[in-house]
Amino acid sequence: MTQSFNAFVVNKDDSGFSAGIRQMELDDLPAGDVTVRVHYSSVNYKDGLASVPGSPVVTAYPMVPGIDLAGIVSESSDPRFKVGQEVVAIGRGLGTGHFGGYAEYARLPADWLEPLPQGLTMKEAMALGTAGFTAGLAIQRLEENGLKPGDGRVLVTGATGGVGSTAVNMLAGLGYEVSASTGKVEEHDFLRELGATEILGRDEVSAKPDAYMNEERWAGGVDPVGGDTLAYMLRSTRYGGSVSNCGMTGGMVVNTTVAPFILRGVNLLGIDSVNCPADVRANLWRRLGTDLKPKYLTESISHEIGLDGVQAATGTILTGTVRGRTIVKI
Template identity: 75%
Template sequence: MTAIATPFRAFVLSKSDGEFAAGVRELTFDDLPAGDVTVRTRYSSINYKDGLAMLPESPVVATYPMIPGIDVCGTVVESNDPRFKVGQEVVAIGRELGTARFGGYAEYTRVPADWLEPLPAGLSPKQAMLLGTAGFTAGLAIQRLEDNGLRPGQGRVLVTGATGGVSSVAVDMLAGLGYEVSASTGKESEHDYLRELGATEILSREEVSATEAPPLEGERWAAAVDPVGGDTLAYLLRNTRYGGSVANCGLTGGPVVNTTVLPFILRGVNLLGIDSVMCPPDVRAAVWKRLGTDLKPRNLTGSIANEVALDDIQGTAGSILAGTVRGRTLVKL
């Protein structure tokens, strides 16, 4: 039987009379929402969406008070679902965690059983959260690219915004699978870091976000993983090879894409939307399995990894929104 401690610590966002507050508080089990499975959280992580959740006028938080944290990994302490037993290690990402339902920045969380996965073979709880939503998104993007025919040896794959959480992991994963990886970044100081992850070509942010260009340019990329969107996605579409695919999974460069239909009707380029939040259960399980095997990054607990405590979350989230944090940031509870 896993020991249950109460009260417990949680990082809570609240609003009262229009005043926003964020900080660590003590809660009890009675404060948790109803659900099938209660988990003693061992690790969470900080994603771009978590940073958005902590803004006073957050575009992602549906109600207050809220415990942010869209990732959770820990040990089951209570369960009324036969699929999950007390003492079992489990992981949950996405869905409504941290935005409409209490998330992972608490020593305990309670969730619907359908949101949980058994901890995948090949991953420790720490490794699972160093992947988290960002790593899962990178893995899902690569899975979708391969479902659309991408194979090593077909040409270079470009990863944009390459020092971020999703992109750092994607560079490492792709290189580990044998792809020729190019990476774009606006940070000259991080070129050695990206080469360490497996990139063999580094492009500047300016090169991949130029707006003065014809609707079709050279067929340069076999595929791309893009968490940036905006002008960068427009660049990718007009520079991807015939039949190639671009997997878009973010909008740090903005939601508006100024492009034409020409890449689609003259080159057969595929634009793949990557959604890790409501990903179907069978796809979710398949990607998690690969994350513990052939997609497991080689640098997962090395140069990709940062670690903070519950009290350090707010400052780190602000740095992620500002684009000054590289790799993945783990929250140890």
């Protein structure tokens, strides 16, 4: 059956690079077990990288970006998913090596899908999206390594971005004392609304070190920034504390020493939301609909655009000027 639909497509060929809304047909979709009528996607940093010339993340052209989606099954050859069922998908090769969420339809391997968790609407699932899933995974890893409410302050860097803002609100909802860092003075009230009780400037958490170690300050931390900011967090985390790193907006190179690890027993936890195991993924989605669900998810943290706003939004996220999460209503 031939059916036309809209998609945001990036392409690169002998005539150059292009990006914009195009007409596609169901036959254009890649192979997969389940076809989904997409209702929502979201804008993540990787979507920004996927939507520029010379992308470091796209493995084949043409490509439909959108590394996450929520929608309703329209066709399925896998018994785990039925026509009419609400589903979500994030990560894997979605939006970089396999057509993603910025289209009215997507066809995916069944193993990439999860039933929509109880406690979340499709819109809420994408208000979380990859960034919220990553924030939740970072917090869960901190808890698995011993962090508990009452242990002391938890620092969240890049706090006005997608991962940072959801992490601040999640941590506050769990009862943690949250410190947030940002370079945006005008967003202090926003972060306090989400639950931060202390706000640090970007310069304070990215300063070059004058010693191998700083004063012990943080019981733990969520860092989507990397670079000098991650080095600072490692130098200033308390004995036995942990830092979850889940991003590199401040750079891939971390100039640090072994001192925090061998003198304070600090743990550096790497967070990968793209290929995390199925059992971890399912359990975390359950928590995102219950105890990890941000209180202000659809009020303060997220705002909505249409497919025609994707090109501008993917450009903006790379500049670091976004606040919270951007939902794409397909």
